[in-house]
Amino acid sequence: MLRKTKAAIAAAAIGAATLIAGGAMAQDVEKAIEYRKGLMKATGAHLGAIGAILKGEAGDPSHIAAHANALAGLGSIMGDVWAEGTGPESGIETRTLPAVWEEPAKFEAVVVAMQTEADKLAEVAASGDMAAIGAQVGALGKNACGACHEGFRAKQQ
Numbered sequence: 701m702l703r704k705t706k707a708a709i710a711a712a713a714i715g716a717a718t719l720i721a722g723g724a725m726a727q728d729v730e731k732a733i734e735y736r737k738g739l740m741k742a743t744g745a746h747l748g749a750i751g752a753i754l755k756g757e758a759g760d761p762s763h764i765a766a767h768a769n770a771l772a773g774l775g776s777i778m779g780d781v782w783a784e785g786t787g788p789e790s791g792i793e794t795r796t797l798p799a800v801w802e803e804p805a806k807f808e809a810v811v812v813a814m815q816t817e818a819d820k821l822a823e824v825a826a827s828g829d830m831a832a833i834g835a836q837v838g839a840l841g842k843n844a845c846g847a848c849h850e851g852f853r854a855k856q857q
Contacts, residue, residue, distance in 0.1 A: 729783075729790050736781040736796075739774060746770050747837070747845070752833050768818075768825035771840075775818030779811040795854040807852060814844035833854060 746767040753759035817840040824836045
């Protein structure tokens with residue numbers, strides 16, 4: 701009888717640990733997706749600020765370098781925020797398409813483009829040459845942001 705009781709207690713403990721771990725895992729996935737969304741919003745905010753300055757709508761041209769440096773920093777961590785299990789299969793609302801994990805080489809090329817183009821933007825922004833900055837923002841938008849949104853992000857409903 702004592703063996704059966706010990707076995708039942710052990711089974712209950714394992715079951716509870718599994719439930720706790722499962723809940724923690726689900727929470728971790730939710731937090732990972734929330735973090736990724738925040739990173740994307742920050743990227744968009746910095747690009748939007750640069751665009752507003754370039755158009756003369758708002759901001760000080762001397763601020764472009766700070767925004768560009770922030771984008772370079774964000775670009776350096778961009779590839780780290782698409783962990784396995786954080787796509788649509790998580791059951792959490794996300795616009796990330798399964799192609800991120802189904803076509804890893806293609807996705808990695810887009811991440812590298814983001815890093816490269818954002819680094820170039822930081823370099824060009826330091827020059828203060830508004831025409832060159834505008835051209836590099838266009839290259840970043842086309843080769844990185846646009847390329848990712850086109851193949852790896854669902855359209856907004």
